[in-house]
Amino acid sequence: MADRRNNRPATSAVLQIRDLHVYYGQSHALQGVDLTLEHGVHAVVGRNGMGKTTLCNAIMGLQPARRGSIRFKGEELTGQQPYKIAGKGVGYTPQGRRLWPSLSVDEHLRLADTGSGAWTIDRIYDTFPRLAERRRNGGGQLSGGEQQMLAISRALLQDPQLLVLDEPTEGLAPVIVDHVEQLLSTLAEESDVAILLIEQNISVATSISEDVAIMVNGRISRVMPAKQLANDRALQERLLGVGRHSHDDMEIDVPEYSPAAAPEPERMEQAGTDEAEPAPVPVPEKSTDRVYVPPTRWSSAAWKEDKAASTPVSKPADPPTRPFDAAPEPIYREKPTALDALRGNDVLVVGTFDTKGAELRYIRDCIAEQGLRIRTVDLSTSGKPSSADIPPHVIAAYHPRGTTGVFSGDRGASVRAMADAFERWIVRQHGIGGIISAAGSGGTALATPAMRRLPIGIPKVMISTIASGDVGQYVGPSDIMMMYPVTDVQGLNRISRQVLRNGATALAGMVRNAQVKQTQKADKPGLGLTMFGVTTTAIQQISAQLEDSYDCLIFHATGVGGRSMEKLADSGLLSAAVDLTTTEICDMMFDGVFAADEDRFGAFIRTRIPYVGSVGALDMVNFRAPETVPEKYASRTFVEHNPQVTLMRTTAEENARMGVWIAERLNQMTGPVRFLIPEGGVSALDAPGQPFHDPAADRALFDAITRTFREDGNRRLIRLPHHINDPAFAKATVDALNEINPIRNATERTARHAAI
Numbered sequence: 001m002a003d004r005r006n007n008r009p010a011t012s013a014v015l016q017i018r019d020l021h022v023y024y025g026q027s028h029a030l031q032g033v034d035l036t037l038e039h040g041v042h043a044v045v046g047r048n049g050m051g052k053t054t055l056c057n058a059i060m061g062l063q064p065a066r067r068g069s070i071r072f073k074g075e076e077l078t079g080q081q082p083y084k085i086a087g088k089g090v091g092y093t094p095q096g097r098r099l100w101p102s103l104s105v106d107e108h109l110r111l112a113d114t115g116s117g118a119w120t121i122d123r124i125y126d127t128f129p130r131l132a133e134r135r136r137n138g139g140g141q142l143s144g145g146e147q148q149m150l151a152i153s154r155a156l157l158q159d160p161q162l163l164v165l166d167e168p169t170e171g172l173a174p175v176i177v178d179h180v181e182q183l184l185s186t187l188a189e190e191s192d193v194a195i196l197l198i199e200q201n202i203s204v205a206t207s208i209s210e211d212v213a214i215m216v217n218g219r220i221s222r223v224m225p226a227k228q229l230a231n232d233r234a235l236q237e238r239l240l241g242v243g244r245h246s247h248d249d250m251e252i253d254v255p256e257y258s259p260a261a262a263p264e265p266e267r268m269e270q271a272g273t274d275e276a277e278p279a280p281v282p283v284p285e286k287s288t289d290r291v292y293v294p295p296t297r298w299s300s301a302a303w304k305e306d307k308a309a310s311t312p313v314s315k316p317a318d319p320p321t322r323p324f325d326a327a328p329e330p331i332y333r334e335k336p337t338a339l340d341a342l343r344g345n346d347v348l349v350v351g352t353f354d355t356k357g358a359e360l361r362y363i364r365d366c367i368a369e370q371g372l373r374i375r376t377v378d379l380s381t382s383g384k385p386s387s388a389d390i391p392p393h394v395i396a397a398y399h400p401r402g403t404t405g406v407f408s409g410d411r412g413a414s415v416r417a418m419a420d421a422f423e424r425w426i427v428r429q430h431g432i433g434g435i436i437s438a439a440g441s442g443g444t445a446l447a448t449p450a451m452r453r454l455p456i457g458i459p460k461v462m463i464s465t466i467a468s469g470d471v472g473q474y475v476g477p478s479d480i481m482m483m484y485p486v487t488d489v490q491g492l493n494r495i496s497r498q499v500l501r502n503g504a505t506a507l508a509g510m511v512r513n514a515q516v517k518q519t520q521k522a523d524k525p526g527l528g529l530t531m532f533g534v535t536t537t538a539i540q541q542i543s544a545q546l547e548d549s550y551d552c553l554i555f556h557a558t559g560v561g562g563r564s565m566e567k568l569a570d571s572g573l574l575s576a577a578v579d580l581t582t583t584e585i586c587d588m589m590f591d592g593v594f595a596a597d598e599d600r601f602g603a604f605i606r607t608r609i610p611y612v613g614s615v616g617a618l619d620m621v622n623f624r625a626p627e628t629v630p631e632k633y634a635s636r637t638f639v640e641h642n643p644q645v646t647l648m649r650t651t652a653e654e655n656a657r658m659g660v661w662i663a664e665r666l667n668q669m670t671g672p673v674r675f676l677i678p679e680g681g682v683s684a685l686d687a688p689g690q691p692f693h694d695p696a697a698d699r700a701l702f703d704a705i706t707r708t709f710r711e712d713g714n715r716r717l718i719r720l721p722h723h724i725n726d727p728a729f730a731k732a733t734v735d736a737l738n739e740i741n742p743i744r745n746a747t748e749r750t751a752r753h754a755a756i
Contacts, residue, residue, distance in 0.1 A: 013038050013071070014162050014194040015059070020068035022051075022058050029054045031218040033068070037162070041184070041195040043205035043226065046215035047473075052198045053095055055215075056166045059196075060092050061085045072162060091160030093151045095167045095198075096413035101140025105131050108139060108150055109157060117159025124153045127183075140409030147410060148180055156193075163187075166198045170412045177204065184208050206230035221591060222630055235628070344431025347374050347511060350422075350447050351437045353388050354380040359438050359489055359500060363463075366504035372433070372511060379422055379446045381414035383407055398424040419446045426450040434459035434511040438489050438500060441466050444474055452478040455571030459510035463503045465489060477563035481506070524551045525575035527737075528565040532557045532581045533641075534683035535616040541730035542578060546737070550576075557581040557617065558594040566603035576610040576741045578733060580724070583617030585658055586650055591630055592621040601665040608671030610741040612733060615677060616724055618658060618701060619686045619694070620647045639691050647685070649692045652700035659704025666709060672740035673715040676733060677702050680723035687723055 015037040022030040030051050035044070046052055057063035059070055061082040070077040077085050086092070099108065109121045109131075125132035128149045134142060142150065148168055155163055168184070169177045185208045187193060199205040205212055206226040214221045229235060347367055351360045353376070364374050378388035379395060386392055396406035399421040406417040426432075432454065437447040444464040451460045452475075460480045464471075467484040475482065483506075485499045492500075527550035531539040543552040553568070555561040562584045568574050584596035604611045623629045623646045626638070637649040650658070666675055679702065685692035702719065709717045718736065722729040 014073060015196060016069075016071045016074075017055075017059075018069045018071075020055075020058060020070065021066050022054055022063055023066050024063075029063075029218055030058065030065075033218070033220055035213060035220055035223075037194055037196055039194050041197055041209040042211055042213065043197040043199055043209035044213045044215055044220075045199055045202060045205050047200075050215045051218040052215055053166055054218075056092065056094070056164050056196075056198060059085075059164055060090065086158060089159070089161040091155035091158050091163045091193075093148075093155050093163070093165045093168060095170065096408075096410050099139035099142075099147055099150060099410065101138055101409040104136050104138055105142070105150055106135040108154055112154040112157040114158060117157065119156045119159055121157070124157065128153060143411075145179060149183070152183070160193055162194050162196065164196045164198075167200065167412070168197070169199065169201050169204050177201065180204075181207060202229065202236055216591060217588075345373050345433045345511075346431050347372050347433050347507065348377055348435040349374055349437070350377040350379060350435060350450075351439055352380045352443050352446065353378040353386055354382045354384045356438060356443060356489055358492055359496065362492060362497065363436060363438060363500050363504045366501050367436075367508050370505070370508040370512070372508055377422075379418050379443070381406065381411065381418050392418070395425050396421050398422075398428075415442055415446060419449050422446065422450045423453050427453050432458055433514065434461075434507050436461040436463070436503060436507045438463040438485065438503070440464070440489055443489075448474040448480060451480050452476050454478075456568050456573055457514075457571060459507050459514070461503050461507045463489065463500060472560070477560055477567040524549065526551050526553055526568070526573050528568060528574045528577040528579070529554045530557045530562060530565060530579050530581040530616070531555070532583055532617045532683070534620075534685055535581045535724060537684070537725040538580060538616070538730055538733075541727060542580070542733050545730065545734045557583050559584050559587065559596060562596050562600060566599070566601075569603035569607050569609060572607075574609060576737060577604060577612065578737060579604075579611065579613040580733065581616035582613065582662065583620065583622075585662060586618055586621045586654075589658060589661070590621045590648075590650070590654060591623075593624055593628075594622045601662075601669070604671065605665070605668045608669070610672045610737065611669060611674075612736045612740070613666070613673070613675045614724065614733070615662075615682050615701060615705075617683045618655065619650055619682050619692045619697070621650060622647060637691065639685060647692075649694065650697060652694075652697040655697050655701035656704040659701045660708050663705045663708035666715065669715065671714065674736035674740055675705070675709065675715075675717050676729070676736060677705065677717070677719045678724040678726075678729050679719055679721050680726065680729075682724050684725060 013036050015035070017033055017035040020030050020033040021028070033051075033055060035042075035055075044052055044055065054063060058065050059077065061077065061080055061084075065078045068078070072085075072088060072090055075088065077088075077090075103111075106121075109124060113121055125135070130146055131149055131153065134146060139147065139150065152163075152165070152168065165184070169180050181204045184195065184197070184204075187195065195209075197205060197209060206229050209226045211223055212226045212229050213223045349360055349364045349367070353360055360376065364376055367374055375390060376388040377390045377395065378386040378392045380386065380392050383392075392406075393403050396403040396418060399405040399417050401417075406414055406421055408414055408417070435447075435451055435454065435458070437443065437451075439447060439462075441464075444462060444466055448462055451462065454460065456479050460478065461483065462474070462480055463483045463485050464474075465485060465488055466474070467482040471482050474480070483499065483503050485496060487493060487495045487499075489496070527546060529539055529543060529552060531554050539554060543554065546552060553565070553574070555565040562579075562582075565574070565577065565579075569577065579601075582600075584594055585600060586592055587595035588597070588600070620639075625644055626640065626646050629638070629646060629648065633648055636651075639647040639649075641647050666673060679698070681687045681693065682698060682701075683692065684690070686698065687693055706717060706719070709715075711717060718732070720729060720732055722732070
C-alpha cells in the first residue's frame with residue numbers, strides 16, 4: 001500500500017507487533033495483541049483499563065513481554081533495555097507527561113537535545129511559540145496544554161522515526177485539545193515520523209489517523225478506517241461504550257505544591273491496580289475488616305485461551321525472572337458498610353472550590369436554608385488556599401503515596417489521584433446524610449467515583465455539564481441523580497441559580513425524608529434475582545413461590561444489571577440472592593456487549609449472604625446488529641434476537657473456560673452457597689428443536705464446574721436432570737434457598753408465633 005500523504009511506496013512496517021502477551025505477576029494484561037503500523041498515524045482507542053498504557057510500556061521495554069514479538073523496522077525490540085530502544089529511534093510521550101516541576105522549559109529541552117538530529121531546540125521554539133515565551137518557567141508552572149507541548153518536544157529532540165503518544169489530550173481544555181490535534185496532524189503531514197497514538201478522545205483519534213484499532217480487555221478487537229468510526233456515533237457507542245466526549249471547561253496553571261505537615265490517615269486501603277503499574281500496599285496478615293479479591297479482571301488464565309495449548313489452563317506458567325515482573329500483592333477490598341450504619345445527618349458539598357467556589361457555596365447556602373448540617377469538601381488540585389471545611393490536602397493525604405501523589409504538578413495525573421484519594425476518604429466517613437456536587441467533565445470524574453462507593457439509598461446529586469449525554473461511566477450501578485445545568489457551571493446567573501437551587505432543594509428533600517422514621521418500612525427481606533428473556537419463565541415461577549416471604553427484586557442481566565444487584569448486596573439491602581442468570585460472564589470473556597466486570601460475584605464473597613446460583617443463558621454471547629460481530633466469529637451459530645441484538649452460541653471450549661472461572665469464584669464464597677446445574681438446558685434457546693441446543697457444549701460447562709467446584713459444609717453443587725425453565729427446577733431453586741437462608745426461616749417462625 002502506498003502512503004497517501006507523501007506518495008512514497010510502502011516499505012517494511014515501522015512497527016509490527018505479533019501475539020504479544022504481557023503479565024503483571026499473574027495478571028494477564030495483554031492477551032495476544034497484533035498490530036501493524038506501516039507509516040503515518042495509527043490510533044488505538046479503548047476505555048480505561050483495557051491495556052493501552054501497558055502496550056506503550058511493552059514497546060518501550062518498560063514492561064517485559066512474556067511471549068510475542070515487537071519489531072521496529074524489522075528489528076526485534078523485546079528483551080532490550082528502554083534506553084537502547086529510545087536510541088534506535090523510538091520516542092515516547094507517557095501518559096501524565098512526567099515533567100520535572102523544578103526544571104525550566106529550556107532545561108528540559110537541553111537535557112533531551114542530542115545535538116545531531118533534524119529537530120533542534122530552535123526548531124522546537126519555532127514550532128511551539130508558546131514554549132519560547134515560557135522557556136524560563138518551571139515544568140510545574142505550565143498549563144496542561146503547555147506541559148503536553150513540552151513532553152512532545154522532549155521526544156522530538158531525540159529525532160525519532162516512531163513516536164508513541166499515550167493520551168496526549170487527557171485533561172486538557174477543548175481549545176488546547178484542538179491545538180494539540182493540529183500539531184499532531186502537522187507532524188504527520190510534514191515529517192517522516194510515524195505516530196502510534198493512544199487516545200480516548202475519539203474526535204482526535206479519528207481526525208488525524210487513517211486507521212483505528214479498538215482495544216478491549218487486553219486485545220485488539222478490530223481495526224477499521226478512522227472515517228468510518230468518526231461518522232458513526234452509534235458504532236462508537238457499541239464498540240467503546242461512549243460517544244465523542246469533551247474535556248473540562250477550564251485550564252488551570254498548576255504550581256508545585258508541598259503542603260507542610262499534611263495529616264496522613266491512620267491506615268490506608270490497598271491501592272487499586274492502575275493499568276501502568278500495580279501499586280500494592282502491605283496488609284496485615286490477620287484482618288477482621290478486609291476480604292480477599294482476585295487481583296484484576298486480567299487474572300484470567302482460567303478463562304483466556306493459551307494459544308500454545310489446546311486446553312484451557314487454570315494458572316499461567318511461571319514468568320521468566322525479570323526485574324520488572326515481580327508478582328504484585330493481592331488486592332484487598334474493604335468490606336462495605338451497611339446503609340443504616342453509615343447514614344447520618346451531614347450533607348457533603350464537594351467539588352473544586354478553586355474554579356467552582358461561587359456555585360458550590362451557593363448550593364451550600366441553599367441547603368443551609370433547609371436547616372441541614374453541611375460539610376464542604378474541596379477537591380481542587382491547584383494548590384491554592386481553601387476555605388472549605390475539609391481542604392484538599394486532607395483528602396490528598398488518603399492517596400497511597402500521600403499528598404505528593406496528588407499534587408504532582410501534572411493536572412491530568414493530579415485529577416486521577418485526587419479522585420482515588422477521595423474514594424478512600426469517603427469510605428472511612430460516617431454520618432453522611434447526602435452528597436452533592438456541581439462541575440464540568442473533570443469535576444464530574446472527580447466526584448462520582450466516591451459517590452458510587454456510598455451505599456444505595458444515601459442521596460447523591462451530580463449537577464454536571466455532561467448530564468445530557470452518555471452518563472453510564474459516571475453513574476454505573478449506583479443511584480446517582482444527574483442534572484443538566486443548561487448553562488455552563490461557570491458563574492452565577494438567573495439560569496444557573498435556579499438549576500443549582502433545584503438540585504440543592506431536591507437533595508435536602510431526600511435527606512429530610514430519610515431522617516423521618518419510616519412508617520412504611522418493608523417487613524419482608526430483600527431478595528435479588530437475575531433474569532434474561534430466555535430465563536423469564538424460570539424467574540416468574542420462582543418469584544411467584546417466594547413473593548409472600550420476600551421483597552423480590554429482579555435484575556435484567558445486561559452487565560449493569562448484575563452490578564446493580566451486587567451493589568445492593570454491598571449496601572446491605574439484600575438478605576439473599578437467586579443469581580439464576582449468569583450470562584454476563586459470557587460477554588465479559590468473549591467480547592459481548594452485556595459484560596460483567598472483573599468483580600462479578602464479589603459482593604457475595606464480601607457480604608457472605610446466602611447465595612443460590614445457576615448457569616442461566618451461558619449458551620449465548622450478546623452483540624449489537626450483525627455487522628458489529630467481530631470477524632473472528634464469522635463461522636459461528638447466530639440468532640437475531642431483534643435488529644439491534646445478535647446472539648452467538650458458545651462452544652464447548654468456551655464453556656469449559658467459563659466453568660472454571662465461575663467455579664473458582666464460587667470457591668471464594670464463605671457464606672452458604674447452593675449452585676444448581678440444569679442438565680436439560682440453560683435457556684429457552686437451548687432445548688430440543690431450538691437453535692442453541694447443544695448437549696455436548698453444555699456438558700463441557702457442567703463438567704468444568706463440577707471438576708473445579710470445592711464442596712464443604714456451606715457450599716454444595718446440585719446437578720438436576722431438568723431444563724432451567726421447568727417447574728421442577730424452579731421448585732429445586734426455592735428449596736435450596738429455604739435450606740440456606742435463616743432470615744426467611746426466622747421470619748416464618750415469627751409469623752407463626754404471632755398467629756398463636
